[in-house]
Amino acid sequence: MRIVNQPISKIDGMDITTGKPVYTDDLAHGHELAVKILRSPYAFARIKAINLEKASRIPGVECILTYQDVPKTRFTMAGQSYPEPSPYDRLILDEYVRYVGDEVAIIAAVDEKAAEKAMKLIKVEYEILEPVLDFEKAIGHPSVVHPEGDVTVNMDIGMDKTKNIASSCKIEVGDVEAELKNSDVVVEGTYYTQAQAHAMMETYRALTYFDHNGRLTIVSSTQIPFHVRRIVARALQIPMGRVRVIKPRIGGGFGGKQTASVEVFPALVTLKTGKPAKIIYDRRETFACTTSRHAMRITVRLGADKEGNIKAIDMQALSDTGAYGEHAPTVFAVAGYKTLPLYGKARAVRYMGHAVYTNKMPAGALRGYGVTQGTFALESAINELAAKLQMDPAELREKNIIREGDAHPVLGETPEGKPVVLASSALDRCIKRGKELIGWGEKYPRKVVSDTKVRAVGMAITMQGSGIAGIDTASAVIKLNDDGFYTLLLGSTDMGTGSDTTMAQIAAEVLETTMDKIIVHAADTDISPYDTGSYASSTAYVTGNAVIKAAEDMKKKIIEAGAKLFGVDSEEIEFDGEFVRAINKHQSLSLDEMARRLISGEGKLQLVGTGTFGGDTSPPPFIAGFAEVEVDTETGKIDVIEYVAVVDCGTMINPNLVRIQVEGGLVQGIGMAMYEDVKYSERGKMQTDTFMQYKIPCRKDIGKITVDFEPSYEPTGPFGAKSVGEVVINTPSPAIAHAVYNAVGVNIRNLPITPEKVIMGIMEKK
Amino acid sequence: MQIKVTINEKMMELEAPYDEFLMDTLRRYGFLSVKKGCNTGSCGLCTVWLDGKPVLSCSVLSVRVNGRNITTIEGVQKEAREFADFLVKEGADQCGFCSPGFIMTVLAMKRELSNPTEEDIIHYLTGNLCRCTGYQGQLRAIKKYLGVV
Amino acid sequence: MFTIQDYVVPGTLEEAYRILTAKRNNTILGGCGFLRLGSQRIGTAIDLTNLNLNFIEEYDQVIEIGAMTTFRDLETSPLLKGYFNGLLPQAVKHIVGVQLRNIVTVGGTVYSRYGFSDLITALLSLEAEVELFKTGRVSLENFLENASEKDILVKVIIPKTAKKAVFNSMRNSQSDYAIVNVAVSKEGDRWLLVAGARPHRAKIARKASLFLANSSLSSEDIEHAANLAISELTFGSNMRASQKYRETVCKVLLKRAIGEVLACK
Structure with a gap:
């Protein structure tokens, strides 16, 4: 391969890094109405009255909208293919406010100052209701978060809103209880993961x-332009044909921008006033008034025989979806679907439970999408099982993992009703290589450094998917321009990952041309071909396959057009990327010349190649992660000395970009494991709503990061590729927890693993 | 209040309310490279140079820069692109939103520190947060750019 | 949101003081690192930029640090690196990042008596004084404990002693605020044990300091001194840590700092 699998620089890199005005706010002309939101100070309340008299008299105020001014059709902000599994449980503004920060009124004014001044003068009378703040007490709580009668669902998601249950799910293979009963060793643990912020x-x-x-x-700075078009049209009750969504460069997404958290507000203002409008959330609103990872509680029971053959896995889960159900059923389910198959040798597996409504900020999509939560629970339990069996945890895994060629019913069902076969996996090699890199043999489980310092290692493995099988699709269009260069039109959304570049690499590889001949356009719903968007680890795999199809279609059309120009059959034409040749007639034509002739009066032919792809399976990438930590036994401080991740993401379309995805995801995972705590006040106000209080890792917090690859070849993937974007975040939490256990004998089952929890654990042991 | 400032070696007269911060004034006057990431002085995205020193433009009142020198990345494009080339070759540009402030800090570091060690580099750049890269690729780029072994 | 109605750059301290006291909401501007976090309604904002208060100067008996001196100036000062085992540069170097330290000022921090401050903890261990325009010179300890009239902090004065000193802090993320911080100094037999970010403002543990001075500095003595410090100082809980954890860690940090001071050459 000339271009695929090469470390090509990102095509937009030089311009975005040196400050060119290419992000959403940079494209504003400066005369948009400033849109501000008045937010609820209460976790749960009903608005009795709103008085706008004083506020609307402030000079410069254009409009103030309340729940009385919005359409009465409920919708979801979750960016998912229609029909969305997420419940239609929200209005743009509602009579009920369901968390501290929920929207009460939209204020639009000529500038921010006027809008803020008016906001302070709005008088709201609330009937304060008892909030549901503890998700473990949500089911059957006297307060019902969604008492309204008009919540609807597109499918049976197991909702029982009178009990605050947003969705329910059960995945079961075999007889779990019987297998547990027959197991020599059973471990049980309950694990908690926090509501991580995308940041x-x-x-x-x-x-x-x-x-x-x-x-x-x-x-909009969005990962889902096509979903935003549909969501806004529904929320505003206008035809989709009247909405156009443009995605410029995006300053990071991590799944946050897979929920349309802000678009409806300025859209409503523009609809009402006819004027341009702009909303920019500050960091506090971003932390406290959008979405986060679903906090979860997962109780795991594992059964095994004395030799360490795992017989049963049972995971009972509870997920906190907060005030609204964005991504509630899917995040919940995926936590089981992408963990249970890992240990393919188990005879019976089960994952079940509920996502519940509470009066806290809604949860949503965040890199890992439930798998991160499920992996922390399952992998921690596996490590506890290894301890109980007195077995090396790497060996326990090597004994039980699913391998290439194994079938597993939780991976899906073939059209013939058989369990899907894992077509590619190098997980066994990942574990082996990771052990070498971290020095498992000599370092496991611990080394005492001094009176107060202990070093230890820990590990975890994980899988994810590549796109959503049978649901999400992507299309690509390639246009031949009149000087022999191409435009690649995409609806996927490069949020910094470099997907525009990797898609161009794929097109250039198939078309046997160079990167400079491919112009990428993405995304504008009026122009781009349909793509569900960049989420669910989909772009490399799903859009990548669509680009191959489009490029092959283009190639075929070039050959056909050449045949016509030369007056021969297509079979007699060769195309090498630069020249079209008639094999026997010694005729040849350069692509640029041919392109010029085709669009002229002579050819009258615009060549366009198209391709659409949707996966029948969602091939999992795998990672084996290893942490080496040093624990201060007097303060509980944990230093990550080294983190090793060995990755099987199939063929790497762009090794540099893949490596950065891994490194960035690991550090985000380390943040979740150790620093990123989410705290609410007693009355339900989020307290960790700035970078001063919510600590993402800084440069000094990260030890050595070692990334290596053990690629398998995924037969259904573009050039053998699988996804990498999400799987990378899953291993740090369980691997670091494991290392801390090996260091000081304390199992931290509640993230994040803070020095305080470690010390309290050590003191309890004494 | 009207202030006279030299921005990127050009004298400018700007109008700024007393309670406006430099970042907002700069964006209002079209220096769109300056990004706001946090509003609490925690992220480093809004870094510009004030009399040659890197500062958080979200925490400097505009009226206080009266008579002083401001440099944004628009004013050091050649040097910025030299370093950006290393960054992009590592794939460590990613979303790019933190890059202008980050690059301004890297270039300031290059001026301020001679022969920095890896530890010196990490210390100098600790105030620049990045959520995409995990910092490793950035460090590789800096070491190559500065010739640090 | 904070607001400023008027802004002045006075040419003398007298003028600055006159404006400051003219109206209740007139305010001296420090480094403004935290200004936008609050919702202060400032009448006249007074900028001391033109009063030449950015200095670190050495005299026979003292080192003086001007109110407008930035944390980055402290961090990189060759003079301060040479005194007290580089205590002051050590104490400020972990605070967020270079760009913030280029802004925040000694005067802004000390005058605000921030509980989370690393600098104040370190200064207390050096028995620093502050010079206030109206009130004159008072010990930093006194200044911290007693509410005072509105005044202008002109400079911090540090006695040039032969103190050996060590600063230590517990942070989870390295760029976070300290969960607890300590400074320990020793000059001859005289010890000072200071702890801050408890989360209350820094305080000298007098009893513990005195005990240590009269002890044989055995490991039991050090342990006892640290225990004394924990019992005489008050600790609290906040988002970053519980009271119990703070007490546990403070004791460890004090013991380690005492050990490090003893190891200082």
């Missing part, structure tokens, strides 16, 4: 205006 550097923002055709145009 992308560019906060949420969108600007809206009517274009020259009277169509509502939304420029």
Whole structure:
């Protein structure tokens, strides 16, 4: 391969890094109405009255909208393929406010100052209700978070909103209870994961205006332009054809921008006033008024025989979806679907439970999407099982993991009703290589460094998927331009990952051309071909396959057009990327010349190649992660000395970009494991709503990061590729928890693993 | 209040309310490279140079820069692109939103420290958060750029 | 959101003081690192930029640090690196990042008596004094404990002693605020044990300091001194840590700092 699998620089890299004005706010012309949101100070309340009299008299105020001014059709902000599994449980503004920060009124004014001044003068009378703040007490709580009668669902998601149950799920293979009963050794543990924040550097923002055709145009920092178009159309009750969504460069997403958290507000203002509007969430709103990872409690029971053959896995889960159900059923289910198959030798597996409503900020999509939570629980339990069996945890895994060629019912079902076969996996090699790199043999389990310092190692493995099988699709369009270069039109959304570049690499590889001949355009719903968007680890795999199809289609059309120009059959034409040749006639034509002739009066032919792809399976990438930590036994301070991750993501389309995905994801995972704590006040106000209080890792917090690859070849993937974007975040929490256990004998089952928890654990042991 | 400032070696007269911070004034006057990441002085995205020193423009009142020198990445494009080339070759550009402030800090570090060690580099750049890269690729780029072994 | 109605750059301290006291909400600007976090309604903001208060100067008996001196100036000062085992540069170097330390000032921090401050803890262990324009010179300890009239902090004065000193702090993320911080100094038999970010403002543990001075400095004595310090100082809980954890860690940090001071050459 000439271009695929090469470390090619990102095509937008030089411009985005040196400050070119290419992000959403940079594209505003400066005269948009400033849109601000008045937010609820209460976790749960009903609005009795709103008095706008004083506020609307502030000079410069254009409009103030309340729940009385919005359409009465409930919708979801979750960016998912229609029909969305997420419940339609919210209005743009509602009579009920369901968390501290929920929207009460939208204020639009000529500038921020006027809007803020008006906001302070709005008088709201609330009937304060008893909030549901503890998700473990949500089911059957006297307060019902969604008492309204008009919540609807597109499918049976196991909702029982009178009990605050947003969704329910059960995955079961075999007889778990019987297998547990027959196991020599059973371990049980309950694990908690916190509501991690995405903390992308560019906060949420969108600007809206009517274009020259009277169509509502939304420029948004989003991962899901096509879903935003549909969500906004439903929320505003206008036809989808009247909405256009443009995605410029994005300053990070991590799944946060897979939920349309802000677009409806300026869109409504523009719809009501006819004027351009802009909303920019500050960091506090980004932390406290959008979405986070679903906090979860998972109780795991594992059964094994004395030799360490795992017989049963049981996971009972509870997920906190907060005030609204964005991504509630899917995140919940995925936590089981992408963990249970890991230990393919188990005879019976089960994952079940509920996502519940509470009066806290809604949860949503975040890199890992439930798998991170499930992996912390399952992998921690596996490590505890190894301890109980007095077996090396690496050996326990090597004995039980699913291997290439194994079938597993939780991976899915073939059209013939058989369990899907794992077509590619190098997980066994990942574990082996990881052990070598971390020095497992000599370092496991611990080494005492001094009176107060102990070093130890820990490990975890994980899998994810590549796109959503049978649901999500992507299309690509390639246009041949009149000088022999191509435009690649995409609906996927490069949020910094470099997917525009990797897609261009794939197109250039198939078309046997160079990177400079491929112009990438993405994304504008008026122009781009449909793509569900960049989420669910989909772009490399799903969009990548669509690009191959489009490029092959283009190639075929070039050959056909050449045949026509030369007056021969297509079979007699060769195309090498630069020249079209008739094999026997010694005729040849350069691509640029041919392109010029085709679009002229002579050819009258615009060549366009198209391709659409949707996966029948969701091939899992795998990682084996290893942590070496040093624990201060007097203060509990944990230093990550080294983190090793060995990755099987199939073929790497761009090794540099893949490596950075891994490193970045590991550090985000280390943040979740050790620093990123989410705290609420007693009355339900989020307290960790700034970078002063919510600590993402800084440069000094990260020890040595070692990344290596053991690629398998995924037969259904583009050039053998699988995904990498999400799987990378899953191992640090369980691996670091394991290392801490090996160091000081304390099992931290409640993230994050803070020095305080470690010390309290040590003191309890004494 | 009207202030006279030299921005990127050009004298400018700017109008800024007393309670406006430099970052907002700069963006208002079209220096769109300056990004706001946190509003609490925690992230380093808004870094510009004030009389040659890297500062958080979100925490400097505009009226206080009256008569002083401001440099944004728009004013050091050649040097910024030299370093950016190393960053991009590592794939460590990613979303790019933190890059202008990050690069301004790297270039300031290059001026301030002679022969920095890896530890010196990490210490100098600790105030620049990045959520995409995990910092490793950035460090590789800096070491190559500065010739640190 | 904070607001400023007027802004002045006075040419003398007298003028600055006159404006400061003219109205209740007139305020001296420090480094402004935390200004936007609050919702202060400032009448006249007084900028001391033109009063030449950015200095670190050495005299026979003292080192003086001007109110407008930035933390980065402290961190990189060759003079301060040479005194007290580089205590002051050590104490400020972990605070967020270079760009913030280029802004925040000694005067802004000390005058605000921030509980989380690393600098104040270190200064207390050096028995620093502050010079206030109106009140004159008072010990930093006195200044911290007693509420005072509105005044202008002009400079911090540090006696040039032969103190050996060590600063230590517990942070989870390295760029976070300290969960607890300590400074320990020793000059001859005279010890000072200071702890801050408890989360209350820094305080000298007098009893513990005195005990240590009269002890044989055995490991039992050091343990006892640290225990004394924990019992005489108050600790509290907040988002970063519980009272119990703070007490546990403070004791460890004090013991280690005492050990390090003893190891200082």
